[in-house]
Amino acid sequence: MKRKTLWIAAGLAALAVGVTGLVLAQKKYTIVTVVKITGINWFNRMEEGVKEYAKETGNNAYQTGPAQADAAQQLKLIQDLVAKKPDAIAVVPFDPAVLEPVLKQALERGIKVITHEADNQVNTLYDIEAFDNVAFGARLNERLAKCMGYSGKWTVFVGSLGSKTHNQWADGGIANAKKYSGMQLVDAKQETADDAEKAYQKAKEILKKYPDIKGFQGSASTDVAGIGRAIEEAGLNDKVCVFGTSLPSIAGKYIETGAVDGIGFWDPKDAGIVMNKVAQMVLEGKKITDGMNLGVKGYEKVSVTKGPGQGFIIRGNAFVDVDKSNLKDYNF
């Protein structure tokens, strides 16, 4: 009787050790993705990626963010998270400077910090950028050039002359167009203040000054909407090519009518997956190196460079080209 009890106890103990070992071997990580604002299409799309990652890996990965586009609220949310101490946080900062202290605190507590769209963030281990901005601008321009038959007058708009990314896109485009002797740049970098109405008025003025204009490249997401409307009103859908950075939810209407020929952007769903994957690799003690394949489309051969702080910047080639043929695939 006594011996039997002992055996059972021993068996239970063995089982307990075994189960513990199993749990240890498959430690589940908690990775929290913090976005700029919840409830908008862009970040809903990112959440699809986070959920897909959680389902595939079994890790406890989820997305959160302030209900309002507000740097202070995002800061507060991350402060609360740091207190809870998840294994890693993946942040899309509203204002990188505002978050520096809290991200420093998180790193000091041993939380792994990954960021996205913040190549000036100091307190991060890896910042993930979908692509190199100059290359993105060149790619948009290449599509424009092809549409124009590599010749004719063209121009490029920017939201403001002070916007770093817009200027990088525009410069990338201008450099690309120089490859073709027939492409003639006119009145470059008109400012549209991210206002479709301004883009419309500038486009009309350009059309008036150069009735033979063949192409427009936009930078602000509203640029192609304004240009597209001017083209549509003038009845020039088939004569003028329009490409630019935008989203299907903003430019879709004009892509359908043909006033806008194509747009480019990056897919937040893929960015969400990559952020979580990188977080997991860091937790597993792995390093991300130049040329590595992260297993997500557009991030098969990433470039890794030194960031402004201790961390690194990972750049993919995650361009998404949308035109009439694949417009329906993107719902944001």
Added chain:
Amino acid sequence: MALTSPPQTRSPFSVWQALVQRPELLTLTLVLLLALVIGLINPVFFTPQSLFDLLRASTVTGIFALGVLLVLAAGGIDVSFTAIAAFCLYTTTLLVLNVAPDAPFALPLLISIGFGLLLGLLNGLIVHRFRAPSLIVTIGTQYMIRGFLLAFIGTKHIMNIPEGMDRFGRWSLFQFTTAEGARASLPVAFLLLVAVALLTWWILSRTLLGRAIYAVGGSVPIAERLGIPVRSVYLFVFGYAGLLAGLGGLVHASLNQLANPFDLVGTELDVIAAVVLGGARVTGGTGTVIGTLLGVVLVVMINNSLILIGVPSTWQKVVIGAIILLASGVFSRRKLA
């Protein structure tokens, strides 16, 4: 010094006097001069299409400017109207989309005007109640209204505006095809500016209220002694400016085919510059509808012709500033005389 002026200066003196009495003549001169200069540099400017573009681009700015005119005439200033306009256009679009997406244009129009009127009245109430400078009050309400809009109503661009607004925005008054095969058109929305201009003119020059507005703008203590209800005048001018902001905002979204909550704020100085260049004084008591409309044409023409005359984008703001400075310099000489 001779006590009598020499006879040969009489002729320029009377021209000068005419300009003092009718400042809108000065604005008209500036408009014509500028048009001539632009047209000489690029003859494309002298086409009916350009005229249409100018009138179209003046529509929203003009509606805003007429509201600002009343506030300036009453001795106040309003910088919150662009925030009110953005609030009205976005909230109205959302509301109509969710409640009655197929409603005719009149519904969003009334809602937007209603919101604008309420927010404008709030401005008037604060300005009068706390005897606060209207510049400070409206800077405050501009931030508040815009902040509330972006924090609680929404930040997403709405491309699919309600059917009624969409149709109104595309509705043309005139349309023709240019020699190059491009279409040019003037939207019906322009008629709203005409209607608002007539209404404002009627209020200012044909009603007791108009006299009261100028009186309050001239001197509040004297107006009070004359028995003018200053509070009502303040409520009226700010309410009117708010109402027109609501109207202008909705027209902006309809023409733009897009409800963007980030639009308009930042353009208020262009509008105020237009009103001042139209002859209204920032110190109050003056200003006419025709002058304001000419001021709007002047500012819109400067803004929308810089590409035509080949000013590089980095220099455009410098040129706009220089022309406004030049014009206001001419105006201040008028005041000295």
